[in-house]
Amino acid sequence: MKYLLKSQQSTIESNKEITVTTSTLNRIPVQDEVLILGGGVAGCAASIALARKGRSVTLIEREPTPRHKICGEFLSGEALEDLHALGIDVASLGAVPIHYVRLAAARRAAEAPLPFPAASLTRKALDTALIAEAIAAGVRVERGRSVETLQLTPNNLWQATLDDGVTREAPTVFLATGKHDLRGHARPKDPERWVAFKMYFRLAPAQAAELARASELMLYPGGYGGIQPVQGGIANLCCVVQQRYLSGAGNRWQNFLARMQRDCPHLAMRLAGAEPLLAKPIAITHIPYGYIRRTSENGLYCIGDQAAVIPSFTGDGISVALHTARCAVAAYLAAEPAPLFQAKLRSSLLTQMRLAEFAADGLNNSLARAVLPFCLRVWPGVMRVTARLTRVTQPASYAPHAVAS
Ligand SMILES: Cc1cc2nc3c(=O)[nH]c(=O)nc-3n(C[C@H](O)[C@H](O)[C@H](O)COP(=O)(O)OP(=O)(O)OC[C@H]3O[C@@H](n4cnc5c(N)ncnc54)[C@H](O)[C@@H]3O)c2cc1C
Secondary structure, eight states, rough: BBOOOOOGGEEEESOEEOOOOOOOOBOOOOOOOOEEOOOSSSHHHHHHHHHTTTTEEEEEEEESOOOSOOOOEEHHHHHHHHHHHHTOOOGGTTEEEEEEEEETTEEEEEEEEEEEEEEEHHHHHHHHHHHEEEHTTTTTTEEOOOEEEEOOOOTTTTEEEEEEEEEESEEEEEEEEETOOBBOOOOOOOTTTTEEEEEEEEEOOOHHHHHHTTEEEEEETEEEEEEEEEEETTTEEEEEEHHHHHHHHHOOOOHHHHHHHHOOOHHHHHHTTOEEEEEEEEEEEOOOOOOBBOOOTOOOOOOGTBBOOOOGOOOHHHHHHHHHHHHHHHHHTTTOOOHHHHHHHHHHHHHHHHHHHHHHHTTTTTHHHHHHHHHHOOTTTTHHHHHHTOOOOOOGOOOOOOOOO
């Protein structure tokens, strides 16, 4: 049973609520088995899997409705498999199949077929579908509510305090707030001070035709960017740059965009005659690439970007988020303690993460930028091998051990 304040009814999307009309309650006893904080990819995936196993789950998401998020919106083969298993049909949502990867640096570009099926889909469409699937699975979804703090009570319950002072308690929490850290549970600072931008463009028809079914990775000093088609004939340009290079562009998007095009004429060609579709780019700062959480506390399973942050050029963050959600659910159902789960997840992700970081460092090197496209033209297989090596660990490599409680 769950008790809610009358004034909160409109923000809650579930048909399972029992309402108590008292205005003095602000601490609300709940008997949820699991509280999920964050309703993005990882949080929704975990909540759907738990609800389908008959567990009572509440998911708290701070945005009232899905919105555009920083993301290249590339869905790798593993992500597509996981989404399919969750009941998400990306084709019906308008996903665009992606068959090729192109690497462009300076004046050269090289192309290779992707060694796995892939697609692109806007995060807005994906997150909308995931939240709907969670509600259909019986998850109590509270939207437009932000978690401010999370702490352990003396009776070993996790207590989340929301922005209006209301609290939620459960013995188990899945922390899935993505890029946003909760006070007391922060990830380490990002020494490179990465900044990411995303902008949608309507490309000129000839450029849109050239880009069709390809994901293009572009290299420039201090970072890299990706452009690919998403549904509705739109292209997503998503790029990252270290703060010190952005400072050189006066910390202004227009200057930085002009500089990227100067350093990478391939991008200038793609954007010739393109119309920007957002009033300003979506931006975030401080992305702790390469981070993998070492351990956790009892009852606190960290998933998605809160568990691991893979370099963006791999286009594998969504897949990692889905993978960590699936592993955490398996661990929880097998009564594996969260600290053990977190340590085992770390070792299962370590190799891919280090390879991805190594490759990202290579992309950032001026000599590599000069010779890479040339080498890839001679030996395009390298691109396929790199794409394979930086994929997230396959499900079989993580197996929970049941622990008697
Ligand atoms: C520049 C860039 C490009 C990328 N491109 C790709 C790509 O092409 N393909 C790919 O697979 N991955 C990509 N990624 C990575 C991918 O976006 C993330 O790894 C993935 O979204 C992580 O999922 P998540 O569920 O952890 O977080 P999210 O999907 O971000 O979800 C977190 C949710 O928590 C909510 N939230 C946050 N704080 C609170 C709070 N206090 N209370 C309640 N709710 C809260 C947020 O509103 C959000 O909905 C990219 C990342 C970056 C930075």
